[in-house]
Amino acid sequence: DPVMFDGTIRGNLDPMNEYPDSRIWEDRIIQEIIRQEFKDCTVLAIAHRMNTVIDSDLILVLGEGSILEYDAPTKLLQREDSTFSKLTKEYSQQSQHFKSSTAMHRMGSY
Known part of the structure; x- marks a missing residue:
């Protein structure tokens, strides 16, 4: 079955744990990650x-x-x-x- 996300929201936004929480939860960062990770997907925003x-x-x-x-x-x-x-x-x-x-x-x- 297809899975959109696995694990926590934070884990999906930063799977390599590269960024501190203060950077992860900035809207700009969230939008960049969504655009990068889902560039070949249909996204309903x-x-x-x-x-x-x-x-x-x-x-x-x-x-x-x-x-x-x-x-x-x-x-x-x-x-x-x-x-x-x-x-x-x-x-x-x-x-x-x-x-x-x-x-x-x-x-x-x-």
């Missing part, structure tokens, strides 16, 4: 921070239980009427860290 999903292949935006939009983030960012685009612009104004994300660089929006 439910997120409230844009930097968690901006580099995804596809984005599904839900609103009041309905699908609002579904496409590649770069395509959604090109549409000014896109909910994802509006949320991204709002988020980027509030977060300096977000400006370094891959999708924003691809769009030249930084």
Whole structure:
């Protein structure tokens, strides 16, 4: 049977025990590990921070239980009427860290 994880969350994030707890539990580190370890997998991420999903292949935006939009983030960012685009612009104004994300660089929006 397929197994997504084996053992503890910490053990899956740092199987070689290379990093101290203070580094393991940083969101940025967790996202890097997920992207690296699951690069050939389908990952369903439910997120409230844009930097968690901006580099995804596809984005599904839900609103009041309905699908609002579904496409590649770069395509959604090109549409000014896109909910994802509006949320991204709002988020980027509030977060300096977000400006370094891959999708924003691809769009030249930084």
